[in-house]
């Protein structure tokens with residue numbers, strides 16, 4: 001039985017462990033989550049709870065489009081997302097992402113960007129961002145994907161997508 005819910009104050013230490021174990025030996029993602037939390041830059045942060053513990057976590061943080069679109073756009077970057085190794089490949093990561101995207105939609109956001117494996121993220125509805133006129137500050141190509149949260153959200157939107165400075169600060 002898996003529960004997917006919004007992060008609560010008591011979850012911080014367990015979330016850190018999820019990222020440390022899932023990304024081992026990298027520690028940047030765990031650090032990034034703490035920097036984003038301290039800066040109040042993760043408006044959507046969901047956890048998966050199983051067997052009485054936090055086993056997964058996904059973050060959505062605001063992205064910046066340069067130059068600024070004429071019509072203001074509310075975009076989020078998905079990630080990092082992680083599931084404890086012992087709980088991977090059971091559908092928990094997919095459920096976290098799907099529930100997180102639903103929350104992005106319900107909270108009135110327009111777009112979600114992600115840098116990741118196309119084989120994994122296209123199943124949620126992400127498509128190549130470059131083909132939509134969006135560039136990645138990291139120079140990523142196929143790995144850089146976008147999803148409209150309502151049909152037409154991308155109309156007239158072109159430019160460079162930038163993540164929060166905390167991503168560079170954390171070395172991610």
Ligand SMILES: CC(C)(COP(=O)(O)OP(=O)(O)OC[C@H]1O[C@@H](n2cnc3c(N)ncnc32)[C@H](O)[C@@H]1OP(=O)(O)O)[C@@H](O)C(=O)NCCC(=O)NCCS
Nearest residue numbers: 022023079080081082083088089090091092093094117120
């Ligand atoms: C990526 C991750 C969150 C997926 O969580 P999960 O609970 O294992 O995912 P699910 O069980 O819902 O889905 C498993 C599918 O994802 C695929 N998958 C897992 N990790 C992947 C990766 N890094 N890239 C591409 N596909 C991946 C699996 O091959 C599997 O595919 P299948 O459904 O065709 O068999 C988890 O594997 C993880 O924490 N990995 C380490 C951290 C990481 O790389 N995070 C993503 C980058 S921010």
